[in-house]
Amino acid sequence: MRNSVTVLQEHGIQPSAQRVAVADYVLQTVEHPSADLVWNRVKARVPYISRATVYNTLNLFVEKGLLQALTLAEDSVVFDPKMERHHHFVDEASGTIHDIAWDKVQVCNIEGLKGYEIHDYQVVMRGTRKAARRRT
Amino acid sequence: MRNSVTVLQEHGIQPSAQRVAVADYVLQTVEHPSADLVWNRVKARVPYISRATVYNTLNLFVEKGLLQALTLAEDSVVFDPKMERHHHFVDEASGTIHDIAWDKVQVCNIEGLKGYEIHDYQVVMRGTRKAARRRT
DNA sequence: CAATCCACTAGACGCTGTCCAGATCGCGAC
DNA sequence: GTCGCGATCTGGACAGCGTCTAGTGGATTG
Numbered sequence: 001m002r003n004s005v006t007v008l009q010e011h012g013i014q015p016s017a018q019r020v021a022v023a024d025y026v027l028q029t030v031e032h033p034s035a036d037l038v039w040n041r042v043k044a045r046v047p048y049i050s051r052a053t054v055y056n057t058l059n060l061f062v063e064k065g066l067l068q069a070l071t072l073a074e075d076s077v078v079f080d081p082k083m084e085r086h087h088h089f090v091d092e093a094s095g096t097i098h099d100i101a102w103d104k105v106q107v108c109n110i111e112g113l114k115g116y117e118i119h120d121y122q123v124v125m126r127g128t129r130k131a132a133r134r135r136t
Numbered sequence: 137m138r139n140s141v142t143v144l145q146e147h148g149i150q151p152s153a154q155r156v157a158v159a160d161y162v163l164q165t166v167e168h169p170s171a172d173l174v175w176n177r178v179k180a181r182v183p184y185i186s187r188a189t190v191y192n193t194l195n196l197f198v199e200k201g202l203l204q205a206l207t208l209a210e211d212s213v214v215f216d217p218k219m220e221r222h223h224h225f226v227d228e229a230s231g232t233i234h235d236i237a238w239d240k241v242q243v244c245n246i247e248g249l250k251g252y253e254i255h256d257y258q259v260v261m262r263g264t265r266k267a268a269r270r271r272t
Numbered sequence: 273c274a275a276t277c278c279a280c281t282a283g284a285c286g287c288t289g290t291c292c293a294g295a296t297c298g299c300g301a302c
Numbered sequence: 303g304t305c306g307c308g309a310t311c312t313g314g315a316c317a318g319c320g321t322c323t324a325g326t327g328g329a330t331t332g
Contacts, residue, residue: 016279036319050281055320071210075289076319089252098252106244107259113240114266116225121261123243127254152297152310172288186312191289211320212288 011064021046022057026067027081032097034076072097072124087123100125147200157182158193162203163217168233170212208233208260223259236261 004023008015025041026033033041039054058079061067068080072088073095080099087100105123140159144151151159161177162169169177175190194215197203204216208224209231216235223236241259 014278018280034319048281052282052321053280056280071207074207074213077210089249089254092255100249104249105246108242108244110241110259110261113225113236113261116234116261116263117266118225118261118263119228120263121259123246123257124260125246125249125252125254125257127252127256130251130253150298150309154311170288184312188290188313189311192311 007066011066013060013064013066018046018049018053019057019060021049022054023061023066026058026061026079029081030099032070032078032080034078036076038079070097085120085122087125089125089127091129092126093128096129098129143202147202149196149200149202154182154185154189155193155196157185158190159197159202162194162197162215165217166235168206168214168216170214172212174215206233221256221258223261225261225263227265228262229264232265234265 004020004027005015007027008019008023013019021042022038025045026038029041031037035055035058036051038058039049039051042049042054058067058069062069062079065083066081068083070078070080070088072078072090078097080097082099085102087102087105089098089100090096091098100123107121107123110118110121140156140163141151143163144155144159149155157178158174161181162174165177167173171191171194172187174194175185175187178185178190194203194205198205198215201219202217204219205213206216206224207213209226214233216233218235221238223238223241225234225236226232227234236259243257243259246254246257
């Protein structure tokens, strides 16, 4: 696990105590937290951090390329530290979001679309997790 | 253009004056309106309709299969009367959403995903509209 | 020490969406 | 007609998300 301070500095971000605390959690997580969930998670370890700071910090991280902001499910924007291109699966029962590796699914003919200059795309899937032999 | 009253009745919805007014607008539009935009559009023609009614009516239409609710862009859920499967393109400059015909793009290998039961999927693209010879 | 800059805090604010109590409508029964 | 009842509508209250702002505090510089 990389040192959060180093990562912040490499991206031109002053590593203040609050920013490091947010980074320590959000850069490692796979739970696709909303901003308020980040606030709660970080507060558990660093109680003296305010809501506005968490929101500002997350937006800063997105701007500096440390996080992706996703608007997939209802209610709120969620954050994803996985910066490689990938797809998303939304569990309709729980609202949980899973990352799907980019090469698991291919999209064809997308270059042929006339009238649109596509900067980015992804496949968004919705359904339910199969009760296979995997821990929940 | 189909009669909104008939369409509502075919879907088991009592065609009250307010519901017909909402249907007249939202079933024809291509502008992917948010709920509050629907409210404003409908109020322009039928001033005596309340916000709660518009929200209830839109949710009812979604439940009865007249509309899709989409959570693609920031800020709010938008509604789309196009019920066939299709993809979406989000104009990053304006936030405008465009429908992309289902057969313009193909997704491969999606059946091969283990551990997920996929009920629905779509490709979400982001970029800018090209200034081709099309009216804006 | 004073000036300045940056980050943080706490609370106010606006917007979205839901909920509730009460009013009103439509319709069948009498 | 009018009574009663369920469905619908209204307006306002409410809660959550995200932004903004005024003020605070700490570090740096002259």
